[in-house]
Amino acid sequence: RLWWMLRAMGFDNAAVLDGGWEKWSAEGRPTSALPAAYPPATFTPRPRPELFVGKDAVAAAMEDAGICTINALLPELHRGESKRYGRAGHIPGSKSLPCAALLDSETNTFLPADAAQARFDAIGATPDRKAIVYCGGGIAATLDAFLLHQLGYEDVTVYDASMSEWAKDDALPIEVDL
Numbered sequence: 001r002l003w004w005m006l007r008a009m010g011f012d013n014a015a016v017l018d019g020g021w022e023k024w025s026a027e028g029r030p031t032s033a034l035p036a037a038y039p040p041a042t043f044t045p046r047p048r049p050e051l052f053v054g055k056d057a058v059a060a061a062m063e064d065a066g067i068c069t070i071n072a073l074l075p076e077l078h079r080g081e082s083k084r085y086g087r088a089g090h091i092p093g094s095k096s097l098p099c100a101a102l103l104d105s106e107t108n109t110f111l112p113a114d115a116a117q118a119r120f121d122a123i124g125a126t127p128d129r130k131a132i133v134y135c136g137g138g139i140a141a142t143l144d145a146f147l148l149h150q151l152g153y154e155d156v157t158v159y160d161a162s163m164s165e166w167a168k169d170d171a172l173p174i175e176v177d178l
Contacts, residue, residue, distance in 0.1 A: 001138075001139045001142045002014075003015075003016050003142070003146055004051070004142035004145055004146065004158065007048070007051065007149075008047065008048050008049075008051045008052065009045045009046070009047055009048075010044075010045055010046025010047060010048060011043065016146065018109045018110055019107055019108050019109040020108055022108060023107060023108060023109065050157065051156075051157055051158065052157060052158055052159070052160050053132055053157045053158070053159050054159070054161065055159070055161065055165060055166060055169070055172065057132070057157075057159075058091060058132060058134070058159050058166070059172065061093075061130075061132055062091070062092050062093045062173075066129055066130060067129060067130045067131070067132060068095060068123065068124050068125040068126075068129045068130070068131050068132070069091055069093060069094040069095065069131075069132045069133075069134070070094065070095055070096075070097050070123065070125055070131060070132065070133045070134070070141075070144055071090050071091065071094045071095065071096050071097070071098075071134060071135070072097065072098060072099045072133055072134065072135040072140040072141045072143065072144045073090075073096075073098060073135050073136060073140060073163070074098050074100070075096055075098060077090075077136075077163075078090045078094075078096040078098075078177070079096075079176065079177040079178060080175070080176025080177060080178050081178070083167075084136065084163075085136055085162075085163035085164055085166075085167040085168070086163075086167035086168040087167045087168075087170075087174050088167075088174075088176055089167075089174040089175050089176040089177075090163075090174065090175055090176075090177075091134065091163075091166060091172075091173075091174070091175075092173050092174070092175045093175075094134070095123035095124060095125070096123070097119055097120065097123050097125070097144060098140075099135070099140040099141070099143035099144055101119060102116055102119060102143060102144065102147050103143075110147060110150075111147075113150070113151060116147050116150075116151060117151055120147075120148065120151070125148070125153075127151070127152060127153050127154070129155075130155040130156075130157070131145075131148055131153060131155065131156045131157070132157050132158075132159055133145045133148070133156065133157070133158050133159070134158070134159035134162040134163065134166075135162050135163065136162055136163050136164055137160075137161070137162050137163075137164045138158055138159070138160035138161065138162050141158045141159070141162060142158060145157075145158050
């Protein structure tokens with residue numbers, strides 16, 4: 001999420017530690033408890049509002065074959081087995097690709113690029129289509145968005161309000177797969 005927010009503000013020199021602190025430590029990499037000192041710097045934001053979409057764009061995407069809407073939530077939430085966000089289910093036409101399915105559960109690292117690409121291909125998320133990624137509140141979606149970006153996709157957006165907004169609005173359609 002932090003990487004996506006930095007990117008949205010125009011900061012492109014951010015990295016994600018694949019496998020996190022646990023993997024870094026397990027590999028015996030250097031660590032220190034001492035404070036780090038960096039020279040002062042000035043960040044000039046260059047906001048990229050196009051990296052986020054609202055519910056109107058998501059609703060319009062339901063009828064657009066050039067857009068793949070991806071649900072990064074757990075499969076049971078996508079199927080409609082829980083009312084965690086209000087009404088159970090998912091945005092009509094969206095495809096399920098949980099963020100956890102893009103990680104190796106034993107190492108907590110990202111899947112290799114070819115394996116991640118295969119997961120996106122399997123749901124119709126191809127580089128020639130725009131991708132809108134959502135979840136419960138725009139956090140899990142950013143992992144899918146990060147990997148799409150790493151794979152070279154150029155048109156990736158996050159529906160930040162996600163199911164926290166969609167499921168509570170009775171005027172918006174919802175599907176279940178039960």
